[in-house]
Amino acid sequence: MKPITEIAKNIGLAEEDLELYGKYKAKISNEALARLQTKQSGKIILVTSINPTPAGEGKSTVTVGLGDAFNRLGKKAMIAMREPSLGPTMGIKGGATGGGYAQVLPMEDINLHFTGDMHAISTANNALAALIDNHLQQGNELKIDQRRIVWKRVMDLNDRALRKVIVGLGGPLQGVPREDGFDITVASEIMAVLCLAKDLKDLKHRLSKIVVAYNVHKEPVTVGDLGVEGALTLLLKDAVKPNLVQTIEHTPALIHGGPFANIAHGCNSVIATMTASKLADYVITEAGFGADLGAEKFLHIKSRSAGIYPAAVVVVATIRALKMHGGVPKHKLADENSAASLTIGIANLKKHINTIKSFGLPVVVAINRFMTDTDQEIQTLLEWCKEENVPAAITEVWEKGGEGGLELAKRLLSTIESAENNFKPLYDLSDSIEEKVRTIVQKVYGGKDVEFSAKAKKQLIEFEKFGWSNLPICMAKTQYSLSDDPSKLGRPYDFTITVREFKPSIGAGFIVALTGEVMTMPGLPKEPAALKMDVDEKGNALGLF
């Protein structure tokens, strides 16, 4: 690693523009952020993927390696990614910093406390919860219905025992007893708010609009009604500044914000993406899950809200994952006789390519090569792309770092140069909520129709009354299938999506449509990763990967 001051210098940031967190991490100061706003913006490249499978696609790895590749080509490029949650780190190791030679460093810090953003968000979330319960205890002036408090507490941990709890027990001096529950921090609306806010002022405005409960007249009660948006903003004043780190190849990376990709929009912060685009000519950024969720939300929620539009979209696919979409179980992926499955599975990729095209955006396919892929399989996929007239490139960034992404980078540069970019959202905000959901189901998922539960229908009437109908939709759907049934891989047809409930995230500025069960507080496995973690006497982390 190079000192982060040196990395910063290469993108025109002086030491006084940074707030250092050790030698290899820094936040960018408010002064620098304000100064940069007048600069011209570079081009955004959005990295998304086919529907994820247990075989692994390597979207983050491709994002990192692509940034490195652009720099190897002499282009001024930056990476803008989400920051990971500590919960999964202690549970089943995932690793959200890329992999192999395409990684963001310092890996240990980023996967542990990093610069404290998650902790600040947890604190703001839970301070709000304490203030709500204190309001009940101190006379309940706002007439909050204690059965209709929707604001939950959070922990940045996997802790299933906290999913459903009763708080306020122990008698009249210990609070008002009521049902409550904890989510993991990345599921907090405050995370989504922080990631969509353009600056401190916008952050405070959005925080004030968060609905925390309903009163005895069933009207929404907001953070603004409680009068604590100032305190919450104060708790977030540093968390809102983007974090500068570097890749193994010294490409500058902003790792900032990490909202859930189901009940939230699953992209890193607007402030980080905007800042990166002011500092570099090319910004490589990613969105959670597959293109049906991550890219759709990036384009309908983040792009629309912040005016950030991609110059091109990369759809990452692997031979292994496509074979799984074609029906091959994971333990048989190494078998040769799966040419037919690959062809069937490609239908999943095809749908996502067409979705991106329907937004009017240029698309490039990244074939993230695994060592087990045969030349014939790769050839099959490359030929298919050629027939479909979609630019494609093989990436080998895990093994080779930026060098393994050069082909993709070149393909992107020529595509951005030559292809047309006529971005247009698939729905208008003025469409009704039902219409907006239907558009997503039919145009993005390729489904037949959408059904709304009786509860959902009742909510729509209320939302209309509260003036929430013109917000974009945030779909909470399984990431494994285009449909709402995780077992339907490949390219399912003729399916109907059922919306069982809506969840208003008015601070973030979207309406969540819940399909199926959504897990917002993971549990730990029988043998948690924590059992293997340690630190040596010099302070070096052990067992993190």
Next chain:
Amino acid sequence: MKPITEIAKNIGLAEEDLELYGKYKAKISNEALARLQTKQSGKIILVTSINPTPAGEGKSTVTVGLGDAFNRLGKKAMIAMREPSLGPTMGIKGGATGGGYAQVLPMEDINLHFTGDMHAISTANNALAALIDNHLQQGNELKIDQRRIVWKRVMDLNDRALRKVIVGLGGPLQGVPREDGFDITVASEIMAVLCLAKDLKDLKHRLSKIVVAYNVHKEPVTVGDLGVEGALTLLLKDAVKPNLVQTIEHTPALIHGGPFANIAHGCNSVIATMTASKLADYVITEAGFGADLGAEKFLHIKSRSAGIYPAAVVVVATIRALKMHGGVPKHKLADENSAASLTIGIANLKKHINTIKSFGLPVVVAINRFMTDTDQEIQTLLEWCKEENVPAAITEVWEKGGEGGLELAKRLLSTIESAENNFKPLYDLSDSIEEKVRTIVQKVYGGKDVEFSAKAKKQLIEFEKFGWSNLPICMAKTQYSLSDDPSKLGRPYDFTITVREFKPSIGAGFIVALTGEVMTMPGLPKEPAALKMDVDEKGNALGLF
């Protein structure tokens, strides 16, 4: 403020010895901490006080001002203090960074997230709780009795609704239902462990000994039994490094660790105090509450465990507080006719002076002057000190900074030079737990005797069996009185202290003796300080004081 690198340079620390957190905060690296261990130690000056009153004594302010005064005298001095909890900051503003011109900076940062130590401790505490509940859920191999889990979750907030909760509700997939509760983070045994650990290795060893539950055979189950001491140490690897900041007068200060002063020992970390003593010739440090709790625990727990002995002890008193101890209510403190009350109240000071003397330590009285004090009142107190043959000095550090502490600093230097120092603990570790408690009650509190509840007596038999009898005692008693009755101000006599229960803190290495009710999770007031907090568009904190 000067850049923290400059402050560090003055005490012989190079930039590579620091891990910067912005421009004005830094942690000291493991390499520097290891290198310093071989250096000779400077002298420790412990600042304590009479029993605290609502009138205010200003112990932290005197600690800061005294450090500044030593530096004005050309002595190489450092300050070692506790770091504050966020909970009270959001509730009723206290401010744990001193006051007036005797303050540690940057005040906003120290009172908010600082360098993330509190968050790391909360995370380690709650990760342990999640791992315990997961152990229950995944088959309970250790046969933990779910009714006898003593490890509680924490939040660094004032949140009364979390004092008593039920977790694990919602059916067999959501965990095992059981009673639980949340403490404020500073009450976590992990905070006490971190503050008594000498290094990372000692930290891990202490963590492994923490008792989290009892099994169905009523035997203790420890962190070591769960096999997660490595993971917890990893989560604390940065939190264990002391934080360097500065006073308004640029005196270097280590602000690190802040355990409760009732159920824990109430002193900043051993690592910080030790490190300061290697970097400076004089270290000014404080202990929580009055001398009956803070100083007693410093000397019996921290000194004994770490081999850190004070060269002298300062007892801070104010005319106002002494008058309250003499029976004057707070709203009548400005009245003139309270000479008699002052004389009565001085008995409280006298007891604390004699306690320090009984430890064989030199003592100096700091009379922390308020603007409302009359010359005659000050004269009365000074003459009393002269008669008692106790060195005393007036301090005016709130108004005048270090200059207001020069007299005290000079008095301390001459006392350290001339007075005898024959430190000896008042009890031996080999004494029985009952004897140890009795010694504290009789010699430190000046009480008649101690009574043990039936439960406490039963616990003592168990503790003997578990091999815990040779640990020091940590008394949890009201800070307002020498007795266990907060209304008995001044110098009560003939009182009996009742120990209702013991709490083993085996990782920290002490047995807590609980007298009366101990609040380990504060609540918010009707008008929380949070309502006045805000941040301007440039990111400046508003309403923090």
